Amino acid sequence: METTTRRQQTPVSAPPAAPLADRLRSIRALTRALVAPLSDADATIQSMADASPAKWHLAHTTWFFETFILRDHLPEYRLFDAEWPFLFNSYYEAEGPRHARPMRGMLSRPSLDDVLAYRAHVDAHLERLPDRPELAALIELGLNHEQQHQELLLTDIKHALSLNPLAPAYASLSPFSIEPTGAMDWECHEGGRHRIGHDGTGFAFDNEGPAHDVLIEPFALARRLVTNREWAEFIADGGYRNPALWLSDGWAWINAEAIRAPLYWQDNAAFTLAGLQPLQPDAPVAHVSFYEADAFATWAGHRLPTEFEWEAAAAAHDSAGGTQLDEAVGVHPAGSPSLFGDCWQWTRSAYLPYPRFRPAAGAVGEYNGKFMSGQCILKGASCATPRGHSRATYRNFFPPEKRWQFTGVRLAKDI
Amino acid sequence: METTTRRQQTPVSAPPAAPLADRLRSIRALTRALVAPLSDADATIQSMADASPAKWHLAHTTWFFETFILRDHLPEYRLFDAEWPFLFNSYYEAEGPRHARPMRGMLSRPSLDDVLAYRAHVDAHLERLPDRPELAALIELGLNHEQQHQELLLTDIKHALSLNPLAPAYASLSPFSIEPTGAMDWECHEGGRHRIGHDGTGFAFDNEGPAHDVLIEPFALARRLVTNREWAEFIADGGYRNPALWLSDGWAWINAEAIRAPLYWQDNAAFTLAGLQPLQPDAPVAHVSFYEADAFATWAGHRLPTEFEWEAAAAAHDSAGGTQLDEAVGVHPAGSPSLFGDCWQWTRSAYLPYPRFRPAAGAVGEYNGKFMSGQCILKGASCATPRGHSRATYRNFFPPEKRWQFTGVRLAKDI
């Protein structure tokens, strides 16, 4: 799986600075490229309620453009199929009733070809939109939404294929090299008053604002992610059997679910988008839950960072660096000195509104605010995050027991 | 949906009396024909643990021939794929571990084409078998097994497609006419000592024997099945709200599951293999559970027959009559004067071993005996039963709450 030289990455996507119409074409094209390795059957199955079929991602991202842009702003537009909005609305209550999420895997029809025709139809109409600022804002939102689903498409199909005893590959792995890692090295921060949240320049999701100041105590942040080797040591030391290391909910969860290793680990191998592959000791550990991340940090004598600490530290880092998604290949964490990339990083912060946060009006306002309970903040980006999508103020969030995203651990400590 | 003339049925299958090799070819061909309307995605999805993907039925029936005949009796035979037996063994403990039943819908790979290649491979080897009596017996068992899966394939895909809000059709309906029905008419039987079970001539499953005598009281059996019109009257009369009509388990079940009509009913229509179609008042009601059948009989002032009464009455009937499966079209109950066909008929008999019953030795012995608890006997045949498969001694069985088979009601009464 290792190669000696790291290939130059040739992004398929237009960079964030590119004209919007170019970005629209390139981002939509990347989604299509991501399903190219999949059969109609691959694109249809749903492995759990949390995940969606690849076909559904294709259609739902298209429904978003069709509904909030074409239907609402292009008077002559006719719906591609009047029955499909019921199928491809995800959770927008304001948009009416919708198909039950756990039943998405029953949609053998429409076929993958039908859904690709839907995409072509909507893409063709998007080309005809007038050049108006409020439409540009909606398109930008639609593109960022689509990038999120690109990542989900990859993590969802990885999960689905992992349940097939034949361990089929999505694609061959992106070539990558893994550098040997040494002892943990720390970057110190002196704390104090820090500006947090998005200041209003460029696109951001509503949950990233309003910008505001917070007080941070001095802390240090690890210069790299926790590796598979270190995780194996945690296991060998009885990490999953010692209740003193675990949050109470986490201890209940690992015992109820018989969790004894990261998701996808099988002996000395792990299921990847390229099928079963040997574990790379120096690669960042991925597919761990918040509970596991927290227990590991306790075992290591450290802790997880808060989202504010992480964001304060990120000011000095390039959010487009590290291992992120550039093209439709099998992606996998490889490790890098960047604060971003490889794995989303669990923080010790709950997903809560910033002071004076107000959701946007209308259905689009359901995007983030209503999920602000029971979830944890993750920062950074993963190998499946389209490069250019994340930033220092980005607030990713998942429930503490979820593991099917590329989620890993960066340690912090008080100084 | 009605047509004025009933088309002559041209059976694809060779009749039971045909040479075994011809029957092998024609029955295997019918299975292939049954999946012709399905896409790879259609053939992959699994709607519930009780049902299996169409692709799985194709492969499992082939695994049966590969395992019990080719592997065991054709020395030079090599498995088509050494990993597939794990996937396509259904429940034969003696054949080793196997894929969990509720996960069959995750098998986007192998593809439908791969599975059809598997069938072709096994069919080609079956042509090379020597002409030995013990092989003939196993082939006969394999063919009867395959016919059972033909019926399940149709009922399983019907269930899966019914969960798609688009109500897609499997195929256009088999043309059929529905005769107006009048008041219930009864055929009387004087009771006495009756020979029950299979006497050993021709193929039968092990659960149909040993033949033995039973005593039967005088009784009458309805000359036709209960119709949709009668069922609508039962509903209108509060049948689903009156606990006095129901077995205690049935009352708990309809309330826990919010059952208020037969499966697939939606207002005045019903989902069929041809999509949503208007309810036919004179057609036999289908897709009711044993609990519903029993409650209806109580409401009607009658009862369900025992399996012995039904079998005694069947002596005078042609088991190949009535609405049964002849070719790969959408099937649907139409009604007929035959005791067989349209819908399997719930009896008041539990599925228990006959006196001196002993399962066969080896894995094939797991076929029937181990299911002899918690299930009810059904007699007759349905519109999805391959014509020629059933007979008077046939003992079909399902748990009392299952409804996705074509299951209906024939009333009985004491005289």
Add this chain to the structure above:
Amino acid sequence: METTTRRQQTPVSAPPAAPLADRLRSIRALTRALVAPLSDADATIQSMADASPAKWHLAHTTWFFETFILRDHLPEYRLFDAEWPFLFNSYYEAEGPRHARPMRGMLSRPSLDDVLAYRAHVDAHLERLPDRPELAALIELGLNHEQQHQELLLTDIKHALSLNPLAPAYASLSPFSIEPTGAMDWECHEGGRHRIGHDGTGFAFDNEGPAHDVLIEPFALARRLVTNREWAEFIADGGYRNPALWLSDGWAWINAEAIRAPLYWQDNAAFTLAGLQPLQPDAPVAHVSFYEADAFATWAGHRLPTEFEWEAAAAAHDSAGGTQLDEAVGVHPAGSPSLFGDCWQWTRSAYLPYPRFRPAAGAVGEYNGKFMSGQCILKGASCATPRGHSRATYRNFFPPEKRWQFTGVRLAKDI
């Protein structure tokens, strides 16, 4: 636990032949005696939905007399408390809504003393009833109903106390001796036409009739129950790990519930009504499910009897023999040559209506008929069955996975 001489049993109950008024007093008195060892708290707790608190049994049996006799037939009678019928109706839909069964353990009020006052009140009014035949029949039904609850009271409190880690005793054990057992000995029956069911002389439940003839093949029935020693051999031989021995539902059940021994076994001891006691190798095994009984029989190369075989054999036995309940002490299977007593015996028969069975009209008709699905017939009587309550035609019934009754195994075989 063993004593050298078996004490003469002095029945508290008046024998079935005694005048009804005497039997009423003595049976009601035995129920009171059975709760004498219990505190208010003991009598309040409910260990599972299947079981009821002792206090509830006291009140429910009294409600039965109050409702169906005093309220309906004693014009001046006033309900002891107008709110209590809601609490103490068990399952009679015709008697209106009622307290949810799994919530019976929440009734810390009324207190045990309040309930005993209720019993005294109803008993006093029962003394004033006119001497009318239809009342005698209802009283007889009420007494037989109360005897059933005497047995349930003992098995329910045993289950509840077993969940207390202190393993508290209900009472000291009834003194008993256990005879050494030898190899299994068989009693042969030639089969033929047998009269089954109750002929109408003396009390019987409605499910015991109508009497009718059945045909039975020649068979042999074991002269004693399966012992703890034999069960330990079954375990040692891997009986709980070999799927070939089990019905499919049973195999799923033991694995889902991690069943590896009879209920109440802990190493070489078992929880009894007298607390934890050493296992007696020669005593009949108790607290096994139908699934376990069937698997054991298969392992032993034999089978369970049908209810008809058992009843045919019982013609030659005294139904008041063997280890049955005579007084309020801790009861426990000890073994005896009687066909009756020690443990109820699982049969291979499902609980179904006899030919021409019709439930009685009104609420009392809900007594038996509505449970005729999903349950198995047990014959005989147990150490907790009030002596005189059972008879050859008695049809006890429980679901196949239940184990908290004194249920054991008598083997049968074809000859």
Add this chain to the structure above:
Amino acid sequence: METTTRRQQTPVSAPPAAPLADRLRSIRALTRALVAPLSDADATIQSMADASPAKWHLAHTTWFFETFILRDHLPEYRLFDAEWPFLFNSYYEAEGPRHARPMRGMLSRPSLDDVLAYRAHVDAHLERLPDRPELAALIELGLNHEQQHQELLLTDIKHALSLNPLAPAYASLSPFSIEPTGAMDWECHEGGRHRIGHDGTGFAFDNEGPAHDVLIEPFALARRLVTNREWAEFIADGGYRNPALWLSDGWAWINAEAIRAPLYWQDNAAFTLAGLQPLQPDAPVAHVSFYEADAFATWAGHRLPTEFEWEAAAAAHDSAGGTQLDEAVGVHPAGSPSLFGDCWQWTRSAYLPYPRFRPAAGAVGEYNGKFMSGQCILKGASCATPRGHSRATYRNFFPPEKRWQFTGVRLAKDI
């Protein structure tokens, strides 16, 4: 239920400033007084896994003193019963295995009298302790722990009695008057840098520290709690049917559980510790979940406060004010101008560690830290909180869907 004059409260407890030995006696005495109205059966039952039997609270608080003080620090001490620690350890993993929480309601033995004897035994030994500072700290912890269980004892028995259809009373209500409420009035705060957390003077739980500064934006806090009248308006306005008002998890929860009103509401009445009582429109609403509190605040156009806002505002308030627990009577929210009392107040803050928080070493360190996920902070105190137990820095916490505590709503808004 209303009375015209509010009776002078005569606290049973010694005030926090009293000598420790006096406080020990008075707090332990209040616990005994709280169970005086309960029978052995009342004190035994457990209504849900979240709640514990009153008897268990009595024993567990005693176990805490026995284990961490007598056993560890009084050399001659012998355990009252060597088997009881297994029963009465709550969740301290370091103290070894323990009885499963949902099974606490099976402990009909030991009896209430036995448990009171255990308390007397331990109390007698506590009198003999030497006067050492580290023991004083443990006693103080034990007393604060016991006060928490006093509140739980009341809320748990309220829940248990509420499930009895007879709606029995725990005790007569504490006499109280309810003042008419007017429009919502607001107290403004200018925000800025605030000191948060406990500074080390007097007792506090570990989760209240370390003290640290936070930045707060200007805000206003309501001068009173939301009332039953306002909640009824929320219901009448369709509050429970409008998804736009709810967090996504909350919307799923109210629909799954069919929640349409606060816990214990029945038409215009509510179940109280004094049985069913008419709803008091001007009394604070109680027994609402975080989800409901948040939805109400959204409906009202406001929001919940953060824990920091609440604590900053509390600097000006007496934490011993308002409706809190003084003696063993039925308690109920009555309303008061105090920031404390009546109901615990849900905040918008997740229960997370303060910067540089470290749990204490040993079993006592399991007290708080391990619950820091998935829970919400509540501030203030309730009518069931022993007066003197709470303070401005106190961090109560419960999962967002729990309602059986006296939990209510104080609104906040941005200014």
